[in-house]
Amino acid sequence: MKLSELLDRADAATRETWDAIVGPVTIVDSRSQLLLAYVSVAMEHQQAIVLLARKHLYGSALALVRCVYEILYRAAWTYSCAKPHEVTRIWEGRFDFPKMGDMVAAIDATSDTNFFRRFKALSWCDQNDFTHTGRLQIHSRFTGTSLNPATRMR
Numbered sequence: 001m002k003l004s005e006l007l008d009r010a011d012a013a014t015r016e017t018w019d020a021i022v023g024p025v026t027i028v029d030s031r032s033q034l035l036l037a038y039v040s041v042a043m044e045h046q047q048a049i050v051l052l053a054r055k056h057l058y059g060s061a062l063a064l065v066r067c068v069y070e071i072l073y074r075a076a077w078t079y080s081c082a083k084p085h086e087v088t089r090i091w092e093g094r095f096d097f098p099k100m101g102d103m104v105a106a107i108d109a110t111s112d113t114n115f116f117r118r119f120k121a122l123s124w125c126d127q128n129d130f131t132h133t134g135r136l137q138i139h140s141r142f143t144g145t146s147l148n149p150a151t152r153m154r
Contacts, residue, residue, distance in 0.1 A: 003053065010050050017043060031078065031087045038075040042068050059130070059137050066127035070100075073116065077103045080110040100124075 021040075027033045045068050052061035074097060078090060081103075089095035097103060104116035129136040141148050 007050050007053055010046065014043060014046055014050070030091050031082070034078055034087060034091055035075055038071050042071040059140065062130040066131040069123070069127060073100060073103055073107070076107045076116065081106045
C-alpha cells in the first residue's frame with residue numbers, strides 16, 4: 001500500500017473519531033473530562049502527523065509520534081491508577097506524573113499484562129531518537145553524501 005493511501009485511511013479514521021466524540025458531552029467526573037481532553041490532543045497530533053507527512057516533512061511528523069504515545073500512557077495511567085485527588089491535581093496542572101517506566105509498569109499491573117512495558121521497550125529508543133534529533137533523524141537527511149531533497153519544503 002502506498003503512503004498516500006495509508007494517509008488517506010488515517011484521515012478517514014480521524015474524521016470518524018472526531019464525528020463520534022465532538023459535540024455536547026456529559027461529563028461524569030473530572031477523570032472523564034481529563035480523558036476526553038487527552039483524546040482531543042492526541043487526535044490533533046494525529047492530524048498534524050498526517051499533514052506533515054503529506055508535505056514530505058517526515059522528520060517533524062515522526063517527532064510527534066512520541067507525543068501521541070505519551071498521551072496514551074498518561075491517559076491509561078490516569079484512568080487505571082490515579083487516585084481522585086491526583087486527577088484533580090492533574091487537571092489543575094499541579095501534578096508530577098511518575099517516570100515513564102514506572103507509569104507503564106503501574107498500568108500493566110492493573111491489567112495483569114506486560115503490554116505497555118513491552119511496547120515501550122520496543123519503541124521508546126526510536127521515538128526518542130526522532131523527537132530529540134538523534135541518529136535516525138540525522139541519517140535520514142542524506143543519500144550517500146547528498147542532502148536528501150525530500151526534506152525540503154515543496
